[in-house]
Amino acid sequence: MDRRFVYILVALAVIIPMLFRVNLPVSVSEPTQKLYDYIEALPSDSTIILAFDYGPSSLAELNPMAKSLLRQCFDNDVRVIALTLYPDGTTLASTLIQEIAEEKGAVDGEDYVFLGFRPGATQVILGMGSDISSVFETDYSGKATTEIPMMKDITNYAQISLLIDLASGSSTEVWITYANVQYNLQIAAGVTGVIISQMYPYLQTGQLVGLISGILGAAEYERLIDVPAKGMLWINIESFVHLLIVGLVVAGNIIFFNQRRREE
């Protein structure tokens, strides 16, 4: 079979269910539930850090998570400090936060602040442990961090209830290694499919308090906050592509074993 025939099958498996919407129920996994419960249990006026450590290549999986997390935080009066260790994620994060803030009526500087990007992941994380404003002297729009109302009582990680790392690379391990170990900062993560498996050892030890796993996790979170959006829509379409790929693997193996039997 020509590889391009497989490509057409894949395209059809995406396009057809997208045009004719399908709604299958999504069950919530324990790691996602844990993160949701953790945020729900935070007292109002708590502050969390949301790290947008990804670029456009991972927005399909991580943007839906970011939106749900921001919606939950704004609904619960949990203040959000957003930042990124990835230069490519800066404009992406800025646009996304503004979109959800407008939707929820959250005020810049009071309910949330976007600090932007700083190069040098390890030193940024360690520097913020001593004094956030020593690393982010201003926010992304240029306002002095110390003059931002919601930052008045915040010096370092001691005043932060949770850090959620939205990651497409190794940033979660870096946050765990430096912020959790050195400063006892509680950490949770929302990650792309590629790195889900490697997060589980940290989940079992409690170094991660919760985990949102790829587009499935995003759909689970949308169900938890009861705001169905792209995550729910896309995981349903994903069902058909996975069925196709499983079918292709099975077909490929049947052909392979038939050929081998004939050769023997």
Added chain:
Amino acid sequence: MRRQVPLILCFVFGIVMIFTQFSPHSVSQTLYQEVISWALIISPFALVLATTTLIQTHVTRIRRRTEHWQYSFLVFVGIITMVVIGVPFGPQNQVFEWFYTHVQVPMDATMFSLLAFFIASAAYRAFRARTFEASLLLITALIVMMGNVPVGDLIWNTVLSWLPLEDGASGARQWILNNPNLSARRGIILGVSLGVISQSIRIILGIERTYLGGGD
């Protein structure tokens, strides 16, 4: 001067960072914070390295007229466009953001989405249960793939409705990730971390010097 001074600098900064982390004394903590601020100041300059390497690669391609050399001009067009707008007006400039949103984002996202097609093709052509180990990998992958989508549980609850376990596909996925996957990953983490620590000690002591590059 060319090799000894960098080795000494590496040793001094490495040792300072190890010891200051163990001492709560105010002098030690001030030193610790000062070294972090030095690292923060130095790291953005590394941009020069990455940029010059890329520019040199494409200048060489144009100069040597290698295959498709004309396209290298496009790389410069892209860089210059962004720098000319972004450096004087800042990254929040509307035109700069327009290029990011409508040129960089779609291409970056699309480039990586190509892999979905390649994975499907490879799954059909190469994913074979030739050996016991390959079969384990294949079966696990199939279970996780089905557990990752709602249709997996739908099939389980319809076809295997006589079983006492509901939502078995997502349950099986979660069990695999929580148990055998966790063990394997933990083994890898322990191995890699021991490697990182021993390599770090070798670097600080000057035994490992490859970062200095070739030459004098």
Added chain:
Amino acid sequence: MELFGIWVAALLTLCIYSFLYQDNPFYRFAEHLYVGISVGYGIVLSIHQGLIPFAFKPFWAAVTGESLIGLVKLIPIGVGLLFFARLSPGHTWLIRYPIAILIGFGSGVAIPNVLRANIFEQTRGTIEPFAAMHAGTLSGWGVFEAVLMVVGVVCTLTYFFFSVEHRGPVKWLSKVGIAFLMIGFGSAFGNTVMGRVALLIQRADFLLGDWLNLIS
């Protein structure tokens, strides 16, 4: 402008997908433009969010006498500037100074933190279920999972242990380790499929929804 942007993004997306048929000038055009725009974006962000706050502002404060303590910052700024030596072939060796400081810093902070985060904590996580077993709070299934985890971690580590020849019991432990690794890689593959397909679905959503308005 927004509509024009959507058309540009859609056409560039299609240029990249044209690679699925075969390599062609449209794909090469988009690929090179993508590299240029991405690098340009990175340069602008590194200047505005890195060099200006960390180097230029402290430098300016020190020069204008606004902050005399800031004079100390001139040293790391000077060290960082040595990265520009990359542009002069005769002085390339000077970039070893900032690199040595950053590598020494990285190695120094890594040793105690990696040890605690990845060796101590992961070992604790492996042993901890046995404390629950001892306290009698672990179910029969929990005991099985705890034993399975230890077996998996030990066997995976054995597979990576090359200081002894893999013969006899070591060979069998290592074989069990391979089985665990295969399950780990299988689950990673299953999850990777989910990730890559999600990227494709997002692009299709953009083309059919934002561009062609075919999705309600």
